[in-house]
Amino acid sequence: MIKTITLYGCLVLLLCAGKTYAQTDSVTYPLDPLTAKEMQRVVQILKDSKTTTGKDIFNIINLKEPPKREVLAYKPGTPFRREAFTSFYDYSKNGVTEAVVDLNTNKVVSVKNIPNVIGMGLEADSVASDIVKKDKNWVAALKKRGISIDSVTHRSVFTGDLGIGPIGHREQLVIARRKKNNVDIEGLMAYTDFTTGKILKIVDEGNSFSGMVDLNYFNKDSVKEVESAPKPLIITQPEGHNFQLKGHEITWQNWKMRFGVDNREGLVIYNVRYVDNGKERSVMYRGSMPEMVVPYGSPDLFQAAYNFFDAGEYRLGQGTAQSLSPGADAPENAAYVPAILHTENGVPFQVDRAVAVYEEYGGVLWRHGTVSRRATNLCIKYYTMIENYDYAFTWKFHQDGTIDVDVELTGIVEVKGVHRINEMDAPDKDDLSYQGHTFGTLVHPHVEAINHQHFFVFRLDMDIDGANNNAVEEMNSKLVPPGPQNPYGNAFYVDATKFKTEQEAQREVNYESARNWHIMNNNEMNDLGQHVGYMLMPGAQAKTFVPEGSSLLKKASFLNHQVWVTQYHDDEIYPAGKYPASNKVYDGLATWTAQDRDIDNNDIVVWYVAGITHIVRPEEWPIMSVHHMGFTLMPFGFFSSNPTFGITNPAFIKKEFKNVDKKQAGSDIDHQ
Numbered sequence: 001m002i003k004t005i006t007l008y009g010c011l012v013l014l015l016c017a018g019k020t021y022a023q024t025d026s027v028t029y030p031l032d033p034l035t036a037k038e039m040q041r042v043v044q045i046l047k048d049s050k051t052t053t054g055k056d057i058f059n060i061i062n063l064k065e066p067p068k069r070e071v072l073a074y075k076p077g078t079p080f081r082r083e084a085f086t087s088f089y090d091y092s093k094n095g096v097t098e099a100v101v102d103l104n105t106n107k108v109v110s111v112k113n114i115p116n117v118i119g120m121g122l123e124a125d126s127v128a129s130d131i132v133k134k135d136k137n138w139v140a141a142l143k144k145r146g147i148s149i150d151s152v153t154h155r156s157v158f159t160g161d162l163g164i165g166p167i168g169h170r171e172q173l174v175i176a177r178r179k180k181n182n183v184d185i186e187g188l189m190a191y192t193d194f195t196t197g198k199i200l201k202i203v204d205e206g207n208s209f210s211g212m213v214d215l216n217y218f219n220k221d222s223v224k225e226v227e228s229a230p231k232p233l234i235i236t237q238p239e240g241h242n243f244q245l246k247g248h249e250i251t252w253q254n255w256k257m258r259f260g261v262d263n264r265e266g267l268v269i270y271n272v273r274y275v276d277n278g279k280e281r282s283v284m285y286r287g288s289m290p291e292m293v294v295p296y297g298s299p300d301l302f303q304a305a306y307n308f309f310d311a312g313e314y315r316l317g318q319g320t321a322q323s324l325s326p327g328a329d330a331p332e333n334a335a336y337v338p339a340i341l342h343t344e345n346g347v348p349f350q351v352d353r354a355v356a357v358y359e360e361y362g363g364v365l366w367r368h369g370t371v372s373r374r375a376t377n378l379c380i381k382y383y384t385m386i387e388n389y390d391y392a393f394t395w396k397f398h399q400d401g402t403i404d405v406d407v408e409l410t411g412i413v414e415v416k417g418v419h420r421i422n423e424m425d426a427p428d429k430d431d432l433s434y435q436g437h438t439f440g441t442l443v444h445p446h447v448e449a450i451n452h453q454h455f456f457v458f459r460l461d462m463d464i465d466g467a468n469n470n471a472v473e474e475m476n477s478k479l480v481p482p483g484p485q486n487p488y489g490n491a492f493y494v495d496a497t498k499f500k501t502e503q504e505a506q507r508e509v510n511y512e513s514a515r516n517w518h519i520m521n522n523n524e525m526n527d528l529g530q531h532v533g534y535m536l537m538p539g540a541q542a543k544t545f546v547p548e549g550s551s552l553l554k555k556a557s558f559l560n561h562q563v564w565v566t567q568y569h570d571d572e573i574y575p576a577g578k579y580p581a582s583n584k585v586y587d588g589l590a591t592w593t594a595q596d597r598d599i600d601n602n603d604i605v606v607w608y609v610a611g612i613t614h615i616v617r618p619e620e621w622p623i624m625s626v627h628h629m630g631f632t633l634m635p636f637g638f639f640s641s642n643p644t645f646g647i648t649n650p651a652f653i654k655k656e657f658k659n660v661d662k663k664q665a666g667s668d669i670d671h672q
Contacts, residue, residue, distance in 0.1 A: 018326050018334040018358075021245065023350055030066045030080040031270050032248055033260040036340045036348040042084045042101045043346040049108045051099050056088040058346045059120045060318070062263050064100055067570050068285065068603075071271075072467060083109070087578075089119040091195060094168050096579060116168035117582045121158070121314045123344055125194060128174045129154045132190055135199045141188055142176065145210045152176040152185070157305050158313060158581045159191065161551035164201060167583050170194040173305050182217040183417040183447060185210045189302055203301060207430040209417035215447045218412050218622040235331040235360075242359060243378060245335055250357060252378045254643070255397050256280065259380055261339035261354050265290045265573075266316030267382035267393050274401055276643065283403075283534065284633075286461040289316070289393060291575045293556045295546055296414065297451035298439040299432055306414070307552050310386045312580040317341050322383040322390070323353040329392070330356035330381055356381040365399060365644055374649050375399060388412040392626075400644045401635040407456060409627045413449045413616050421445035441616045449616035453542055457558050457575045458631070460606045461568065464521045464638070465532055467603045471522050472505060472565050473498040475535075476513035500600045502593040505565035509538045517563060518636055522601045527640035535636040538562070540629050542611035555580055557590030558609055564589055568603035575607060 025035045034042070039061050046052040064085035065071070074080055082103040089096050095115040102109045132138045132154060139149045156172035165171035174190045177183060187208025191200040243252035250257050258270040265288045272284040291311045296303040308314060318341045324330050339354035362375030381394040392408035419428035423442045427433035440448040464470055473496045480486035480493060496518065499505040509515060520533030544559040546552050553559060558575040566572060566589070574580075577587025589607060612629050619625070635643075 018330070018332060018336055018356070020336040020353060021338070023338045023340060024247070026247070027082065028076075028247055029249070029258065030071050030074055030082075031063070031258060031260060033262070033340065034061065034063050034084060036350070038082075038084065038103055039340065039342055039346070039348040041103065041106070042086060045101050045106055045108060046086065046099060051097075051108050051111055052088060053090065055092065056090050056097070057119075057122055057124055057344045058342065059087040059089060059096065059122075060263050060315070061086050061342050061346060063260075065570075068461075068467065068568070072285075079104075087119065089122070091124070091170065114579070117579045117585060118158075118168065118170045119579060120312070120581060123319075125156060125170075125172065127194055127197070128156045128172065128192060131192055131194070131197050132174055132176075132199060135190070135202075137202055138190055138199060141202060141204050142185070145185065145188075147176075147178070147185065147210065151179055153179055155184075156192065157302070157308075159305050159583070160307070160555060160581070161584055162301070162305050163583050164191050165193045165195075165583075169196065171200070171583070173302060174199075175302055178212055181212060181215075183209075183213050183215055183415065184302070186300075186417050205300075209419050209431065209446065211417065211446065213417060213444070213446045215415070215444045216622050235333045237333045237359070241333070241335065242376070243357065245337070245357060248337075250378070250380070252359075252397070253376075253399055254401075255378060257397075259355065261317055261321065261341070261351075261382070262288070263317040263341055264311055264315050266311075266321065266384050267355065267380070267395075269380065269395050272403070274638075276639065281465055281638075282463045282467075283401075283638075284460060285463045285467065286459070287395070287405075288459050289456055290459050290573055291457045291558070291580075293455050293552075293559070293576070294389075295453050295455075295544070295552060295556075297453075297545065298416065299434075303416075303450060307556075308386065309556070309576055309580040312574060312576055312578070314386055316384045316386075316391075318343075320384045320386055321351045321354050322385050323351055324356050324381065324383055326353070329383060330379075331358055331360065334358035334381075354382065360396075362398065365647065366642065372649075373644065373647055374653060377404075385411065388414060399647065400642065401638060403633040404630060405458065405632075406628055406630040407610065409454060409612070409614075409629070410624050412622065413443075413614075413620055413624055414452065415443065415447050415449050416440070417446055418442070418448045419446070441618065443616065443618050443621035447621075449621065451613075451615055453544065453611060453613050455542075455544070455556070455559060455609055455611045458608045458610065459573065459575070460536075460608065460633070462519045462534065462604065462606055464519055464534060465524045466521065467568075469521050469523045469601050470604050471498055471520055471600045471602070472604065472606060473518045473520065474507060475516050475518055476510065478513065498600060499565055500598065501596045502564075502566055502599055503596045505563070505599060506561040506593065507563040508543075509541045509562050517606070519604075519606060520637070526637050528637075530637040532638050533636050534638060535632075535634045536563070536606060536608060537632040537634055538608070539610065539631045540612065542613040544611070554586055557586070557588055558607065560590065562609045562611070564593065564607040564609075565599050566592055566605045566607065567597040567599050568605050572605070 064083040066081040084101045096117045096119045098112045100110045156174045163171045174192045176185045187205030189203045254275040257272045269287040334356040336353035337355040339351045362377040365373040365375035378397040383392045390411035394406040396404040418431045440450040443449045480491040482489045517536040520531040524532045575589045
């Protein structure tokens with residue numbers, strides 16, 4: 001019996017072990033991410049050319065993607081442009097410096113200084129503690145609360161437009177918390193200028209909560225496994241994967257695509273094509289999530305500043321990308337691909353299991369009566385951790401041409417200390433509230449989880465049967481007014497409005513009219529005379545509570561609308577601009593669309609802002625169960641009929657169906 005169990009266990013491990021692909025130094029396609037050797041070469045070229053001084057801190061070292069027209073014209077085996085984009089910062093200098101390095105010639109081809117810009121969050125910002133510890137007024141403010149300076153740690157956030165320091169200085173708002181405790185000392189903050197190394201102003205709100213709390217904060221080393229595990233549910237593919245993974249290219253069923261991990265954007269999907277009756281048809285040139293913001297709903301200064309632009313300020317790759325846990329983050333049949341990122345001093349490092357590629361059971365593909373087909377999906381998944389939150393982004397490709405984008409939210413919710421210990425308690429006079437309403441949910445005595453929202457901006461460079469001649473029309477379902485043309489009151493129709501310019505295409509989700517957006521090719525038709533296209537179908541949504549004219553909305557102008565359409569431009573990637581952490585620097589979607597460019601019969605980009613309002617439940621403490629949100633890109637006229645009609649079920653299912661049908665037939669005879 002022992003031998004049998006051991007052999008079975010070994011067999012399970014062999015069948016379930018996901019393959020990890022080794023990182024190579026070969027580059028075979030213009031959009032392949034930079035290799036470790038290329039990153040090293042970039043840093044050396046910058047040093048040798050005296051472009052960097054040795055004191056510079058790298059925000060980004062990324063592939064500078066070639067112009068789209070060059071990539072689309074590329075033929076395998078021919079030479080291609082290979083450049084790196086770098087952005088670096090020196091505390092002693094004003095602004096950020098950008099440089100482009102040509103890796104084919106090993107030369108710096110451009111250098112640009114952008115004044116009054118502070119770049120992104122840096123490990124070097126840990127200097128906060130050193131600065132405030134030297135300030136006697138800060139020490140005294142803590143002492144007034146019975147807290148010694150040696151018993152606290154400090155954290156900080158960018159002040160954005162709430163700052164009081166000179167524009168271009170690296171100013172942050174600093175707050176203290178007791179060591180080995182994860183509740184901030186409320187009501188005490190310091191505007192701190194990291195450029196000069198001085199506190200500019202201390203904000204002391206007096207009687208806010210500053211007690212010590214044993215809040216049961218999540219600690220991976222103290223997780224108690226008291227629940228018994230469920231019986232094994234093991235996903236295996238004994239005959240191997242159905243997809244082919246070659247470098248950063250994936251071929252699966254009728255799909256072809258590429259992917260990469262960007263230091264700033266995280267997972268990027270490239271060159272998505274569907275092979276339709278032997279013909280390769282383009283669907284999307286580039287899909288990514290280049291910006292997100294998390295506004296918090298408590299009216300105190302720190303939470304007002306606590307609006308992370310997680311991609312633009314903290315990056316979704318460098319320092320935040322997480323290796324996936326086999327069997328949990330991705331199923332046992334997943335294949336894993338590493339990613340090369342870099343430290344702030346420009347040294348490359350590898351995240352071993354940065355991307356998971358796997359097939360999943362997709363339920364029923366289609367069914368009628370007893371005739372049914374099994375669906376299989378291809379998934380490409382990536383995880384990143386931004387401070388207390390963990391986010392997963394999964395692109396799911398279906399056999400019928402549908403693309404689902406799924407976002408997972410988990411991790412630890414943001415909390416603050418309060419005086420009350422029970423939800424039935426009225427808000428304390430020294431805690432923030434409005435007409436008896438608090439700004440969060442009590443998840444532990446003295447611990448309130450703050451109301452907040454998450455907004456994810458997806459950039460979808462759709463190329464429906466080609467990069468040009470694309471357009472977007474909005475589709476709203478409407479009731480025919482009751483009367484002679486609708487005598488029974490049941491008739492409704494779809495009203496389609498095509499957008500001509502960028503200003504027209506700034507739109508909101510409307511579930512009452514089943515509003516969708518048809519992204520189509522003006523010149524290509526299917527067999528039924530319909531424009532070939534894809535439908536953008538929104539998922540669960542949220543509207544921002546941030547009022548017009550607020551400092552956040554100036555920076556996050558993309559929150560003004562949930563759908564935008566722009567004319568394609570190589571440099572328009574980041575919807576809040578390149579450096580949103582900088583004070584009073586505005587760029588992005590609102591600026592670009594002010595040009596009101598033509599988007600009909602053009603190369604276009606669709607922007608979808610997915611949002612969720614998070615009113616925290618007590619069940620989400622000390623760690624939050626995964627919450628899903630997302631959207632769908634579904635063929636609408638792209639095919640003339642169901643492209644999966646001729647698909648067959650796997651052989652083992654056919655065999656089982658045959659046996660079931662025989663039993664069912666016998667059962668029917670007996671019943672008769």
